[in-house]
Structures are given as C-alpha cells and as structure tokens.
Amino acid sequence: MLIMVSGLPGTGKSYFASRLSQRLGAVYINSDAVRRELGAMGKYTDEVKYTVYEEMFHRCKIALKAGKCVVADATFHKKKNREAFILWTRNNNIPIIILEVFASEEIIRKRLSKPRTYSEADWDVYLKLKDEREPFEVKHQKLESSSNNINFMLEKAHHIIEASHEYKAN
Structure with a gap:
C-alpha cells in the first residue's frame, strides 16, 4: 500500500x-x-524538483514491489508531481491512500519561524506554494493539524487505512 502524505510547508505533514x-512499520x-x-x-528549480520527485517515485516502486507499505511525504502541490505515483499504483493494482494535511496560517507561521531538521521552507515559500497549489482531482482525505493533536491524527489515519480493507501489516 502507498500512503501519500501531502501538505504545504508548516502544516505538520512530515x-x-x-x-x-513508525506506527505502521x-x-x-x-x-x-x-x-x-x-x-x-x-536548489529549487523545476528541474531539480522533478529530479527529487523522480527519485522518490523510484524508491517507492522498489519498496512497493517488495511488498512493503510505503509512506511518501512531500508537498505534492502540483498535479504533475503526484500523477506518476497515482497512475503507477492503479496500473499495478497497488492500494493507495492520499492524506492531505492542513493547518491554520497562525500555526503554520509559528512553525515556519523555527528551524526544522530538513526543510528550508519559510513563510515566503509557504505563500508561493500556496499560490501554486493545484487541488486534488482524486479521492483523498484531509487531516487538520493543530498544536497538540498528533495522536488524534494518527488514530484517524489508522481508521482510514483500516477501512480501505487493503492494508496488511508488514
């Protein structure tokens, strides 16, 4: 199963x-x-972004072909950056769940004001990606992130995954 976790910077998606x-193994x-x-x-040119998504896609395919459950974490804010994942899973009969994480702009601004482990995104990047964001045209579930609801989000995601009747623990 592929679980795509989408969301703009600062939403808490990562x-x-x-x-x-971790919870799913x-x-x-x-x-x-x-x-x-x-x-x-x-480096954030369109070419570099495409290379990053291509590498993610490659790694997802390897793990999925090996029968693993995969959580792919990226903004996926552009249709072209997510459609290969979606089409490949459909064509290979791999279950897919898309979870879109969102948060209030007050929380996002606060989160983006602090250094984070990997992400270089700041408020200006958030605004740019928000403006460029293309809505999903496929079934997906939205999860709201607040200051202290990670356990609720995990429980809700677990119920969504279990309800798909496709998930098998690794």
Missing part, C-alpha cells in the same frame, strides 16, 4: 508522516531527506 510510518520516504541525499539543498 511530523505526522514520520510517526505514521512502513518504509518512510521524505522529499526533504531525498533532496539532501541528492545534494540539492537550496
């Missing part, structure tokens, strides 16, 4: 996605970590 993958693939591994920190 905090949530990393904990969800899933492979965790994070776009910021991939960017760092590729030596692409500070």
Whole structure:
C-alpha cells in the first residue's frame, strides 16, 4: 500500500508522516531527506524538483514491489508531481491512500519561524506554494493539524487505512 502524505510547508505533514510510518512499520520516504541525499539543498528549480520527485517515485516502486507499505511525504502541490505515483499504483493494482494535511496560517507561521531538521521552507515559500497549489482531482482525505493533536491524527489515519480493507501489516 502507498500512503501519500501531502501538505504545504508548516502544516505538520512530515511530523505526522514520520510517526505514521513508525506506527505502521512502513518504509518512510521524505522529499526533504531525498533532496539532501541528492545534494540539492537550496536548489529549487523545476528541474531539480522533478529530479527529487523522480527519485522518490523510484524508491517507492522498489519498496512497493517488495511488498512493503510505503509512506511518501512531500508537498505534492502540483498535479504533475503526484500523477506518476497515482497512475503507477492503479496500473499495478497497488492500494493507495492520499492524506492531505492542513493547518491554520497562525500555526503554520509559528512553525515556519523555527528551524526544522530538513526543510528550508519559510513563510515566503509557504505563500508561493500556496499560490501554486493545484487541488486534488482524486479521492483523498484531509487531516487538520493543530498544536497538540498528533495522536488524534494518527488514530484517524489508522481508521482510514483500516477501512480501505487493503492494508496488511508488514
């Protein structure tokens, strides 16, 4: 099963996605970590972004073909950056769940004012990506992140995953 966790910078998507993958025993693939591994920190051209998503996609396919559950964590704010994942899972009969994490702008501003492990995004980046964001045209679930609701989010995600009748623990 592929679980795509989408959300703009500062929404708490990576905090949530990393904990969800731990809870599920899933492979965790994070776009910021991939960017760092590729030596692409500070480089945000469309070409570099595409390279990061391609590498994420490649890693997802390897893990999924091996029968693993995968949590893919990225903004996925552009249709072109998510459609390969969606099409490949459909064509290969791999279950997919898309979770979109959102938060109030007050919380996002506060989170983005502090240094984070991998992400270089700040408030200006958030505003740019918010403006560029293309809505999902496929079924997805939204999860609201607040200052202290990670356990609620994890429980809700777990119920969504279990309700899909496709999830098998690794």
